[in-house]
Amino acid sequence: MESAIEIMMILLVLSDLALLGQSRLRTCISIVSFQGMLLGVFAFISQINVLTPRIIVIAGASFVIKGFVFPYLLRRDIQESGAQHEIDPFVGYILSVLAGLVMLSFSLWLGGKLPLKTVLNTTLVVPAALTTMLTGLFLIVGRKNALTQCLGYIILENGIYIIGIVFVVEIPVLVELGILLDMFVAVLVMGIAIYHINREFDHLDADRLNILKG
Amino acid sequence: MSNGLLLWFLILIPAVAGGVCVLMPSVKTAFAVMCTCVFSLSLLGVFAINTVFMQSGTILFAASRWLFMDALSAYNLFVMLIIFCLSSVYACVYFAEELRCKHLTLKQARMFTCLWCEALAAMMVVLLSNNLGIMWVGMEATTLITAFLICVHVSRESLEAMWKYILICSVGVAFAFLGTLLSAAAAKGFALGAHDALLWTTMRAHAAELDPVLIRAAFIFLLVGYGTKAGLAPMHSWLPDAHSQSPAPVSAIFSGFMLNAALYCIMRYVPIIEAATGNTSWGLGLLAGFGLFSMIVAAAFIMFQNDLKRLLAYHSIEHLGIIALGLGLGGLGTFAALFHTLNHSLCKTLSFFAAGRLGQVLGSNDMEKMSGALRVWPVWGLGIFCSLLALLGIAPFALFISEFQILKAAIDSNSVVALVVFLVGAGVVFVGALGHAIPLAWGTPHESFRPLKTTFVECVLVIFPLAVLLALGLWMPGPLHTAINAAADIIRTTGSVTYISAGVIQ
Numbered sequence: 078m079e080s081a082i083e084i085m086m087i088l089l090v091l092s093d094l095a096l097l098g099q100s101r102l103r104t105c106i107s108i109v110s111f112q113g114m115l116l117g118v119f120a121f122i123s124q125i126n127v128l129t130p131r132i133i134v135i136a137g138a139s140f141v142i143k144g145f146v147f148p149y150l151l152r153r154d155i156q157e158s159g160a161q162h163e164i165d166p167f168v169g170y171i172l173s174v175l176a177g178l179v180m181l182s183f184s185l186w187l188g189g190k191l192p193l194k195t196v197l198n199t200t201l202v203v204p205a206a207l208t209t210m211l212t213g214l215f216l217i218v219g220r221k222n223a224l225t226q227c228l229g230y231i232i233l234e235n236g237i238y239i240i241g242i243v244f245v246v247e248i249p250v251l252v253e254l255g256i257l258l259d260m261f262v263a264v265l266v267m268g269i270a271i272y273h274i275n276r277e278f279d280h281l282d283a284d285r286l287n288i289l290k291g
Numbered sequence: 292m293s294n295g296l297l298l299w300f301l302i303l304i305p306a307v308a309g310g311v312c313v314l315m316p317s318v319k320t321a322f323a324v325m326c327t328c329v330f331s332l333s334l335l336g337v338f339a340i341n342t343v344f345m346q347s348g349t350i351l352f353a354a355s356r357w358l359f360m361d362a363l364s365a366y367n368l369f370v371m372l373i374i375f376c377l378s379s380v381y382a383c384v385y386f387a388e389e390l391r392c393k394h395l396t397l398k399q400a401r402m403f404t405c406l407w408c409e410a411l412a413a414m415m416v417v418l419l420s421n422n423l424g425i426m427w428v429g430m431e432a433t434t435l436i437t438a439f440l441i442c443v444h445v446s447r448e449s450l451e452a453m454w455k456y457i458l459i460c461s462v463g464v465a466f467a468f469l470g471t472l473l474s475a476a477a478a479k480g481f482a483l484g485a486h487d488a489l490l491w492t493t494m495r496a497h498a499a500e501l502d503p504v505l506i507r508a509a510f511i512f513l514l515v516g517y518g519t520k521a522g523l524a525p526m527h528s529w530l531p532d533a534h535s536q537s538p539a540p541v542s543a544i545f546s547g548f549m550l551n552a553a554l555y556c557i558m559r560y561v562p563i564i565e566a567a568t569g570n571t572s573w574g575l576g577l578l579a580g581f582g583l584f585s586m587i588v589a590a591a592f593i594m595f596q597n598d599l600k601r602l603l604a605y606h607s608i609e610h611l612g613i614i615a616l617g618l619g620l621g622g623l624g625t626f627a628a629l630f631h632t633l634n635h636s637l638c639k640t641l642s643f644f645a646a647g648r649l650g651q652v653l654g655s656n657d658m659e660k661m662s663g664a665l666r667v668w669p670v671w672g673l674g675i676f677c678s679l680l681a682l683l684g685i686a687p688f689a690l691f692i693s694e695f696q697i698l699k700a701a702i703d704s705n706s707v708v709a710l711v712v713f714l715v716g717a718g719v720v721f722v723g724a725l726g727h728a729i730p731l732a733w734g735t736p737h738e739s740f741r742p743l744k745t746t747f748v749e750c751v752l753v754i755f756p757l758a759v760l761l762a763l764g765l766w767m768p769g770p771l772h773t774a775i776n777a778a779a780d781i782i783r784t785t786g787s788v789t790y791i792s793a794g795v796i797q
Contacts, residue, residue: 191508210469217462223454230461237469244476247488252424256468259431263461266435270457273442274450283458286451289532 078125079199085119086205089239090181093212096232097173100163102155102224106148109228112209113143116235120242131250138257139238146261147231150268154224158275164282168219176219180211202243210236221284223274227267234260295353297339298360302415304332309408318390318400322383325404329379329411333372340365344774352421356490359421362777367555368418369774370633374547374640375411381644381752382407382540388651394444403443403538410436410544417552423489423559427464427471430520430556433549434460441537452529452536459529463519467556470512474560477505477567491559498566506567510574513560514581520553523581523615524588527608531592534604535656539647542600546607547640551632554614561618561782572621579619579709585612586716594723599646599656599675602727603639606682609720610635616709617697618782624700625779631693634760638681638690641756645674652743658727662734670745674753676732681760683721683728689763 089112096108117140124132155161168176184207191203213233217226241248275281308328315321343349343365351360360368386403389395413436416429438457442449475489478501487493494501519526534542557578564574589609596602610631617628648671649664650656665672681688694717701709763771 214462217458226458230458230465233462233465234468237465237472240469241472244479245472245488248424248472248475249422249486249488252422252428252489255425255428259428259435262435263431263457266438267457267461270438270450270454273445274454277445277447277450283454286454288448289451289455289536 078122081122082119083199083201085115085122086199086201088115089119089205090208093209093232094174094177094181096228097177097212097215098170100166100170102161102163102222103152105163105225105228106151106155109231110144110148112232112235113147114140116143116238117141119239123242131253134250135253135257138254142257142261143231143235147264150264151224151227154268154271154275157272158281160222160224160275160281163220163222163225166220166222166225167284168215173215173219176215177208177212180215181208184208184211202239206236206239206243208236209233209239212236221282223267223271223281223283226283227264227271230267231260231264294339294342294351295358297335297342298351298353298358298419300335301332301339301419302358302412304328304335305408305412305415309405309412312404312408313401315401315404318386318395318397321397321400321404322386325407326379326383328408329375332411333376336368336372340369344770344777347773347777350492355486356492357422357425358419359492360419361781362774363555363558363781364418366629366774366778367551367632368415370551370636371414371418371548373633374544374636377640377644377752377756378540378543378547379407380748381543381640381647384746384748384752385538385540385647385651388648399443402439406436406440410440410549414548414552418555421491423471423474423491423494426491426556426559427468430467430517430553431461431464433552434464434520437541437545437549440541441533443538443541446536449536452532455529456533459526460520463516463526465516466512466519467516470509470514470516473505473509473512474501474563477502477509491563494563495566498563499569501563501567503567503569506564507573510560510564511577514557514574514577517553517556518581521550521557521615522553522585522608522611524585524608524612527585527588530608531601531604534607534643535598535600539600539643539650542603542647543640543643546603546643547636550607550611551614551636554611554618554632557615558618558782575619575621577619579616579706582612582615582617582619583709583712583716585609585615586720587712590716590719590723593720596723596727597658599650599658599661599731600643601656602658602724603642603646603682606642606720606724607635607639609716610639610682612716613694613697613713616713617693617700620697620700620704620706620709621783622700622703624697624704625782626775627693627696627700629775629778629782631690631697634689634693634763635682637756637760638678638688641674641753642678642682644752645671645678648749649675658731660737662730663732663736665732667736668743668745670750670753672732674757676728677757679724679728679731681757683724684717687761687764689760692764692767 092108092112099105117136120136184204188203210233213229216229305328312321312324343360386395413429413432417426420426438453441453522530585608589605592605614628614631617624649661653661681690684691684694
């Protein structure tokens with residue numbers, strides 16, 4: 078089981094790096110979708126010894142919502158806007174991947190320092206979760222496209238979600254479902270906002286949303 | 292009626308009413324449903340608040356302790372209900388004007404009334420939940436629900452404000468989620484079942500046994516996360532945009548209560564972190580630091596502001612900073628901070644009401660173009676001028692008293708830095724905002740204007756908050772004093788922990 082989890086964590090980090098180096102929006106959405114499915118499976122596998130209906134519900138819900146519903150919502154936005162690529166980001170793609178590697182090493186260092194006791198017998202989970210969170214933040218700050226920023230938000234939540242699964246086994250199912258519902262609505266609202274922005278401005282550049290100042 | 296049912300009704304009434312609003316056949320009926328919902332809810336709320344304060348130490352529980360109402364939530368609920376009642380009446384006045392100018396369609400009215408009720412329900416969830424996870428869910432829900440309230444009228448500016456608002460607040464609140472998880476992880480030491488794991492009452496009772504390193508990390512994330520939503524600098528950048536672009540009734544509830552709701556979440560964690568770190572004031576110091584920084588940042592922006600609603604937004608940052616500072620100082624400061632919450636909310640709703648109505652008539656929020664407001668429209672001109680004076684902390688108003696108490700708390704605790712920064716910040720704001728307020732009230736109006744009719748309701752909307760602020764500034768009623776003290780005792784670590792088991796009522 079440990080090796081399965083380690084493989085999943087490595088896949089998670091690789092998908093983060095792939096996301097940082099990718100400019101095609103459709104591919105970015107696919108990567109995020111893959112990550113969502115990965116998380117659903119991870120939630121299931123990590124608790125496989127103590128499988129309860131709660132785990133099955135949560136893992137299933139996050140598998141479906143993050144793996145299929147979010148990508149569907151965001152692909153619809155792309156279709157509307159016709160935007161295919163992130164144009165001229167603040168930080169270039171090669172530099173982004175390098176930044177991703179720096180974030181990974183920082184996470185490995187920090188993961189060793191934190192006094193978090195996991196139920197799992199592996200040291201990779203915390204660094205992978207931290208890298209995912211940092212990647213999310215990086216995408217929000219370093220990219221101009223509203224859609225990429227939205228993906229960054231999903232990735233950030235993914236990272237937090239892993240920490241939640243591993244450290245806090247005791248969260249009641251109702252709270253978990255509430256959190257998933259909130260995330261779902263957040264992405265829905267962002268999707269609608271992106272749709273309106275595209276219609277009003279004819280582009281998705283959050284960078285050029287700069288009328289309000291001071 | 293059993294107390295448990297009471298709490299359920301407080302959440303369910305607005306949630307259901309929101310759904311009903313969408314189905315209404317006309318604009319008028321939609322607004323009628325909204326007002327009925329808010330006022331009937333207030334009656335229920337007042338009954339619940341009364342039950343809590345009648346006997347000290349009373350806590351109402353419901354949903355097997357997942358919902359609760361103690362003195363702190365009751366006091367905040369009280370403030371929220373006042374703000375929502377005033378703002379709902381004002382919304383009717385405000386949108387009646389838009390309806391007259393054909394700016395409001397039925398679809399927009401349905402959306403507005405529905406989201407208004409749902410926002411109320413979400414804030415109610417924040418105030419009444421004993422489960423810290425559900426509290427977070429409620430807080431995130433307020434962000435998502437109110438996002439569309441900003442762009443009731445879709446325009447480039449409002450979309451930009453909305454995008455910044457959702458993105459910054461969602462990311463901020465995601466950090467608060469991480470903080471919530473970390474505090475749950477810190478509670479692993481005392482083995483609890485899934486049901487009790489995140490309950491505030493349990494956490495508070497066992498606060499001293501929490502893992503000190505993890506709970507510190509948790510508090511930093513919580514402070515940054517909920518602080519973003521509360522508009523504390525440097526995470527405030529969404530606030531002026533959202534406040535200036537949304538319709539005036541929405542700005543009023545944003546400033547009047549949504550920011551307080553976020554700060555309320557921090558207030559809940561303050562006693563836990565204090566007990567967990569052995570009363571070293573570590574968490575309080577952080578909170579006070581954010582408060583002082585917010586005051587300075589707001590003061591700098593207030594000096595050079597042209598837009599009235601943005602000016603008021605920066606005032607919100609300043610006052611939330613003052614409240615955070617009061618909480619951080621502890622002792623008398625906590626009391627004053629809670630008192631200041633009420634005063635600021637009342638005053639700020641009035642000023643947004645006035646700014647909104649004047650803006651509607653003059654067609655701009657630019658203070659240059661709005662000058663001579665007292666002559667253009669005496670009632671609302673009086674409202675904006677007096678509320679600006681009150682926001683500056685001028686003497687007979689209640690904000691002066693609460694700010695003075697916070698200052699006294701700073702002196703009592705020998706924090707020279709807090710004292711100096713507070714005085715400098717307040718001084719700069721005083722000079723800066725007075726420079727805006729005087730021409731705004733007495734300048735020469737730009738265009739010739741027709742005399743405006745003022746309805747009785749509008750007079751009440753201006754006179755009532757001003758009268759309350761003036762009365763509270765001169766005399767503090769006994770019951771209010773007791774209520775605020777009871778609420779402050781929950782935050783203050785000096786208050787004993789035993790009350791949790793003392794007055795449990797089901």
